[in-house]
Amino acid sequence: MTPMVDLGFLLLIFFMSTTTFKPPERVSVALPGSKAQVHVPETNTIIITVNKQGEFYISDENLSQTQQVTREDLDNAIVSWRAKNPTAVVVVKGDKEVDYGSVADVMDALAATKTLRFNLMTDLKKPKVDTAKKKK
C-alpha cells in the first residue's frame, strides 16, 4: 500500500500547491470562445463586465468591489479606476449572448477615455464546438 499512499500524497501536495481559489463572482458571464493564446494577467487588471442582460460592472481582478455602472457613468468610472491604477490592463468581459451594442458601448467609452489598448476576455474554443457548428 505504501507506493499508493506515496502517490496519493504526491498528488495532494501538487494540487494543494497549484490551487488558487477564485473569489465568488457576483456577476456570472459565459465567455465567448476564441483561439487566442494570450492569457489575461492575474493581477493588475480592471475588469469591465457586461452580463447577459447588458448591464455594466467594473471591478478589479478580485471582483470583490464590483460596482454596477450605467452607460452614462461608464466613462467616469473608467477614468476613476484608471486614475487609481494607471498601469492596470483593461479587460472587457462580455457575455457571449449579449447584444454587440452593449459591448460596443464599452469599447466606445474606452476609446473616449483614451484607453486604446484593452483585452477581450475569451474562453478557449474547443474543437468540439467547431464540429457542432458545422453540423448546423
Added chain:
Amino acid sequence: MSVDVAAAPQKGKKSALGLRKRKRVGIRIDMTPMVDLAFLLLIFFMVTTVFRRPLAMEVNVPEPGAKVEVPVSNVMTAYVMADGTIEYDVGQRGLAEASWEELRDILVLELDYNPDLIVLVKVDRSARYERMVDVLDALDEARISRFSVIPMTEADKAVIGAQ
C-alpha cells in the same frame, strides 16, 4: 562505568558493552485515518482546481477622430447582421454571403489576392457579441492585422437590404 562493565563477567545475553539487548517491540501505527484524510484532501483539491485561466484577445483601437484614407479597392467590408449571418464585400464588388466556417478561408484567400487588404468589420448592434469575437478570431487566424471594427449605420443596413 565502562570500566565496570568491562570488568563484569559475561553472563546471559550481553553485548560487548554490557548493555542488555532489549527485545524490540514492534510499533504499529494505524495509518488508515491519516491516509483517509489525505485522500479526502486530494479529492477536494482535484475537484476545485481550475487549470484554465481565461484567455484574452488584445485589441488596440485608434484614437477617436483619427482618419486614414485608403483606396476602396483595398477595403473588404464584413457585415455581421442582427440574425448572425455574415456578408462581405471586397472593393465594392458586390455583397456575398459567407458562412462562419469558411470565413477564415475567405479572408486568407482575399489576403493572398491583395496583401494590402484592410478589413472593416461592421457589426449590427443587436447581433450577438460572440459573433464579433468570432470575426476577430478569424481575422487573427488569417493573420490580418489591419482591420477596424466600426458601427453599422442605418445607411449600411439600407444598402444590404436593397441587395
